[in-house]
Amino acid sequence: MLGLHMERPELPNRLAGVVQTANRDLPIYVHAAAGPRRIVRPRQPTEAIPMPKIGKDDALGDRMSLHNLTGGQFAAIRSQFMSKTIKPGSPLIACGVAVDGRLIGAFAYLPLKFDPNTAYLMSDFPVSWTKYRRLAKLIVMAASTKEAQLLIQRSLSKRITGWTTTAFTDRPSSEKYGCGIPGMKLQKRTETTPKDQGDGIHRYQLQYGGPLGSYDLAGALDLWKTKHGKDMR
Numbered sequence: 154m155l156g157l158h159m160e161r162p163e164l165p166n167r168l169a170g171v172v173q174t175a176n177r178d179l180p181i182y183v184h185a186a187a188g189p190r191r192i193v194r195p196r197q198p199t200e201a202i203p204m205p206k207i208g209k210d211d212a213l214g215d216r217m218s219l220h221n222l223t224g225g226q227f228a229a230i231r232s233q234f235m236s237k238t239i240k241p242g243s244p245l246i247a248c249g250v251a252v253d254g255r256l257i258g259a260f261a262y263l264p265l266k267f268d269p270n271t272a273y274l275m276s277d278f279p280v281s282w283t284k285y286r287r288l289a290k291l292i293v294m295a296a297s298t299k300e301a302q303l304l305i306q307r308s309l310s311k312r313i314t315g316w317t318t319t320a321f322t323d324r325p326s327s328e329k330y331g332c333g334i335p336g337m338k339l340q341k342r343t344e345t346t347p348k349d350q351g352d353g354i355h356r357y358q359l360q361y362g363g364p365l366g367s368y369d370l371a372g373a374l375d376l377w378k379t380k381h382g383k384d385m386r
Contacts, residue, residue: 154169154183154184154185155167155183155184155185156172156181156182156183156184157181157182157184158179158180158181158182159182160182161182161184164184167184167185167186168182168183168184168190169183169184169185169188169189169190169191170183170190170191170192170193171183171191171192171193171194172193172194173193173194173195174195197228197232198224198225198228199225199226199228199229199232200223200225200226200228200229201226201229202222202226202229202230202249202256204220204249204251204254204255204256205254205255205256206255206256206257206280207252207255207256207257207280207283208255208283209282209283209284210284211255211283213252213253213257213285213374213378213382214252214253214255215252215253215374216252216253216371216374217250217251217252217295217370217371217373217374218250218251218252218254218370219248219249219250219251219295219298219300219301219304219370220248220249220250220251221246221247221248221304222247222248222249222259223247224243224244224247226247226249227244227247227259227261230249230256230259231259231276231278234258234259234278234279234280234281235276235278236278242263242275242276244261244262244263244275244276245261245262245263245264245305245308245309246261246262246304246305246308247259247260247261247262247276248260248261248296248301248304250291250292250295250296252374256280257279257280257283257288257291257292258277258278258279258280258288258289258291258292258295259276259277259278259292260274260276260277260278260292260293260295260296260301261274261275261276261277262274262275262296262305262308262316263275264309265317268315268317269311270312270313270314270315271313271314271315271316271317271362272305272309272313272315272316272317272365273316273317273318274293274296274316274317274318275318277289277292277293277296277318278292279291279292285381285382287333287377287381289329290329290333290334290377290381291373291374291377291381293329293330293334293337294334294368294373294376294377295370295373296316297316297334297336297337297363297364297365297366297367297373298365298366298368298369298370298372298373299365299366299368299369299370300369300370301365302365302366305365313365314364314365314366315362315363315364315365316362316363316364316365317340317360317361317362318330318360318361318362319358319359319360319361320358320359320360320361321355321357321358321359322355322356322357322359323355323356323357324356324357325342325357325359326339326359327359327361330359330361331361333380333381334363335363335367335368335376336363336364336367337361337362337363338361338362338363339359339360339361340360340361340362341359341360342357342358342359342360343357343358343359344356344357345357345358
């Protein structure tokens, strides 16, 4: 039996099956001398979120809120809006971000092993079809509010004062994390090479972080509207 990450045109009669071990992993083409052909792929359980999403031409309202998501709900919205080049993980806590009862995005956290007082922002993404070009910044701001801090601390049963995340980009700074978010700083910049792990696509691996709980949801929305709300497509 022979497993390869590519199809071999000289072995069409020996292809016994295709195996994909995770939703976004490369397929493995399995060749064998005999036996039935099979395709084996993971099945991702998803659940609908009982909340409408913001529309293409909708304006943001005035009340932002966080909503705990189940694993299936987060998987569904992540598959719809998160970049396909980012491999998904299993979050400790996942939250939907809504304004006036309409979903505008989501974020998820993991505990950080080397810093017990910091949580790792593993995913953050907006609903992609809105007229706001910098809506992604609002999702990051919502993830660093007092309300988000309280949810993270409840999940970990300990005090959490900061957060950190990783961005992959071809520029030396990130447009989403780089400016306009209070307290956020670039903690580390690594220029990747083909031998580095990175994400295998982008030139730079950037680590950003900041404090948790410097402002609440209402303050985050007001600040975002002042700095970024008029910057539309």
